[in-house]
Amino acid sequence: MKKILVVGAVGQIGSELTLELRKIWGNENVVASTRKTPPSDAVKESGPFEFFDVVDRSRLEEVCKKYEIDAIVNMAAILSAVGESNPMLAWDVNMNGLINVLEVAREMNMKQVLIPSSIAVFGPGTPLDCAPQETVLKPTTMYGVTKVAGELLADYYVQKYGLDVRGLRYPGIISYETLPGGGTTDYAVGIYFDAIKHGKYTCFVKEDTRLPMMYMPDCLKATIDLMQADFSTLKHHSDFNVGAMSFSVAEMADSIRKYIPNFEIEYVPDFRQKIADSWPDSVDDNAAREEWGWKPAFDLDAMTQDMLKNIKIKHEKGLI
Numbered sequence: 001m002k003k004i005l006v007v008g009a010v011g012q013i014g015s016e017l018t019l020e021l022r023k024i025w026g027n028e029n030v031v032a033s034t035r036k037t038p039p040s041d042a043v044k045e046s047g048p049f050e051f052f053d054v055v056d057r058s059r060l061e062e063v064c065k066k067y068e069i070d071a072i073v074n075m076a077a078i079l080s081a082v083g084e085s086n087p088m089l090a091w092d093v094n095m096n097g098l099i100n101v102l103e104v105a106r107e108m109n110m111k112q113v114l115i116p117s118s119i120a121v122f123g124p125g126t127p128l129d130c131a132p133q134e135t136v137l138k139p140t141t142m143y144g145v146t147k148v149a150g151e152l153l154a155d156y157y158v159q160k161y162g163l164d165v166r167g168l169r170y171p172g173i174i175s176y177e178t179l180p181g182g183g184t185t186d187y188a189v190g191i192y193f194d195a196i197k198h199g200k201y202t203c204f205v206k207e208d209t210r211l212p213m214m215y216m217p218d219c220l221k222a223t224i225d226l227m228q229a230d231f232s233t234l235k236h237h238s239d240f241n242v243g244a245m246s247f248s249v250a251e252m253a254d255s256i257r258k259y260i261p262n263f264e265i266e267y268v269p270d271f272r273q274k275i276a277d278s279w280p281d282s283v284d285d286n287a288a289r290e291e292w293g294w295k296p297a298f299d300l301d302a303m304t305q306d307m308l309k310n311i312k313i314k315h316e317k318g319l320i
Helices: 014-025 041-046 057-067 080-085 087-107 142-161 184-197 216-228 249-257 272-277 286-292 300-316
Strands: 004-007 030-034 049-051 071-074 112-114 168-170 172-174 200-203 210-215 245-248 264-267
Touching: 004 014, 004 057, 014 030, 014 041, 014 071, 014 216, 030 057, 057 087, 071 087, 071 216, 080 087, 080 142, 080 184, 080 272, 087 112, 087 142, 112 216, 168 216, 172 184, 172 216, 184 200, 184 210, 184 249, 184 272, 184 300, 210 216, 210 300, 216 286, 245 249, 245 300, 249 264, 249 300
Parallel strands: 004 030, 004 071, 030 049, 071 112, 172 210, 200 264
Antiparallel strands: 210 245
8 A cells, every 4th residue: 555545534543543554654645534623733734634524425536536545544434322313424424435435445446445343233132241253233323233234335345346345343442642422432431531630430321331442552553453464364354353351330440449549430321321231241353363463452450551641641731
């Protein structure tokens, strides 16, 4: 790959992934884009940036031709919680945007497309204790529906057109750099920020809620490792389970108390509890480990230490 376009480059993952990709492929060779949200200074000042909506195919094509793009990373998505308040918007962005990306990539004979999926593909019928790589996919959210359809569509483009399309099912992603954008696992980020700012947190799911999670450095590593994997070694393409750690909210709170002993938490479950209950508490990621060598680096306590340290720095500087 020579020129990469990151669509949705100001979101929780996209903003950090863009900078990592620029370190590897060069600042001028990674074009960042978003629909309307202003990018961070780091993203805007370190390389080329464009504003456009992924559902606008002509504009997407224009940008790809302008920069001679040969790979697209499509991070544009409406997540689970926001998607339930506006299902048609979720369908439009997540599906019509995806089709635009795939069609432009096919017509321009691009070398690769990366389209992340999510644990939101799981639902009733999926084993809750450890979701297999191959299992029942009956999600209960529009976000999950679009991700299942997206996996199938991506695999269709691999089989029908020989397009190199890849994707991995992200668990909940935790980061101190960018706040999440309306997902069910947002509590796993909010708890750290409120622990530093207020010494307490009100959680919108129950204390025994346990979901697969991943720290951002591992998320970036998994994404880039998959992008760099030899296509000929991949038996799967757009639906890799990737795991890192799994813990309950109560266990997160206990981990925080090791460093903030007086931290308090209360539980006020809302509509997101039902969504969380439909997802498994862990995933079987042997396919990712065997096909492209996936291996996470962070556990809960290592992540907690790093999150609290960096959020405290931001708080002391008045950045949050």
